[in-house]
Amino acid sequence: MAHSALATPRATIAVLKRHGLATKKSLGQHFLIDDNVIGRILTLAAIEPTQRVLEVGPGIGTLTLALCEAAGSVVAVERDTDLLAVLAETTAQYSNLMVINADAVQLDPRELVGEDGPPVAFVANLPYAVAATLVLRVFETMPSIRSATVMVQAEVADRMAASPGTKDYGAYTVKLALRARPAGRFNVPPGCFLPPPRVDSAVLRLERLDDDRTPEDVARATRAADAAFSQRRKTIRNSLSSALGAPASAVEDALRSAGVEPGLRAETLPVETFVKLGSELHAQGLLP
Incomplete structure (x- = not known):
């Protein structure tokens, strides 16, 4: 049928x-x-x-x-x-x-x-x-x-x-x-x-997904991903610094706190890392 x-x-x-x-x-x-x-x-x-x-x-x-x-x-x-x-x-x-x-x-x-x-x-x-x-x-x-x-x-x-x-x-x-x-x-x-x-x-x-991420976690990770991929060919430090209008040293501190090597590119990072990164960027006043 x-x-x-x-x-x-x-x-x-x-x-x-x-x-x-x-x-x-x-x-x-x-x-x-x-x-x-x-x-x-x-x-x-x-x-x-x-x-x-x-x-x-x-x-x-x-x-x-x-x-x-x-x-x-x-x-x-x-x-x-x-x-x-x-x-x-x-x-x-x-x-x-x-x-x-x-x-x-x-x-x-x-x-x-x-x-x-x-x-x-x-x-x-x-x-x-x-x-x-x-x-x-x-x-x-x-x-x-x-x-x-x-x-x-x-x-x-x-x-x-x-x-x-x-x-x-x-x-x-x-x-x-x-x-x-x-x-x-x-x-x-x-x-x-x-x-x-x-x-x-x-x-x-x-x-x-049903997990323990809060809406704020997801929103910050979303903004972090947009900024990190804004200049795909650059390192994540330079891409974030440019997109957020923040000093490279401040971005580097946030990256290291999130366990991310600043010289990497965004496409190498798993999703969970963007959650940590969004949280760290927020904690350091670089993201809302």
């Missing part, structure tokens, strides 16, 4: 023609046309039948149909007003779906709350242009979200799950890793979409 009746080229083209629509490159629209991928997304997401799920960029409703079957309720955020009528048609049989016409990056999380509470899982084939920003924002501003299973560009998935010392490891990786950990991935080739994107894609599952 198909997971989604829309996950074929024929069905997708028929819906778009019926509504006189075409894909919009400006919105990063690539419609999923492989039902096997839908099934793998559902397996990786491990949605429970009582959960409220957030979807961003539902498009014509291809993944939405499967989510409505699997979840207790779904709240889907769609920016493209031309697709609202399409969604109303393709998902008409589901009473557990709420569609919001908005830019998800700007949306107040309180608008996502339903009678069954806020969403606890985030599952989406994301618009590529905003994927990285949106995933981090969800973990920053929506504490109810326990996991995210998202389709993104493969290179973005690489950044999200990168290890210290690799080219993909950067400030974004650190900021996301302060809040969530990778918990599964599979790659998706361009031929699974209409139209095919010019890049490879991947579905990545992230799970929220």
Whole structure:
């Protein structure tokens, strides 16, 4: 049995023609046309039948149909007003779906709350242009979200799950890793979409961390990472000194107190070190 009746080229083209629509490159629209991928997304997401799920960029409703079957309720955020009528048609049989016409990056999380509470899982084939920003924002501003299973560009998935010392490891990786950990991935080739994107894609599952870091610890580590990676090719001492407008000697004292050799580069440091560094920079008055 198909997971989604829309996950074929024929069905997708028929819906778009019926509504006189075409894909919009400006919105990063690539419609999923492989039902096997839908099934793998559902397996990786491990949605429970009582959960409220957030979807961003539902498009014509291809993944939405499967989510409505699997979840207790779904709240889907769609920016493209031309697709609202399409969604109303393709998902008409589901009473557990709420569609919001908005830019998800700007949306107040309180608008996502339903009678069954806020969403606890985030599952989406994301618009590529905003994927990285949106995933981090969800973990920053929506504490109810326990996991995210998202389709993104493969290179973005690489950044999200990168290890210290690799080219993909950067400030974004650190900021996301302060809040969530990778918990599964599979790659998706361009031929699974209409139209095919010019890049490879991947579905990545992230799970929220439950640890003893305070919000202040995370905020300071975030600021420390931004400053440390502001000039990636410089030593961490010089990069921090420049970004913070602080004397190199004061920065060096903070680095040594955090157990960091000042001559290292930021990409060599594990996430936990940025927590210590943020704390030390704050203690010495170099960070708020």
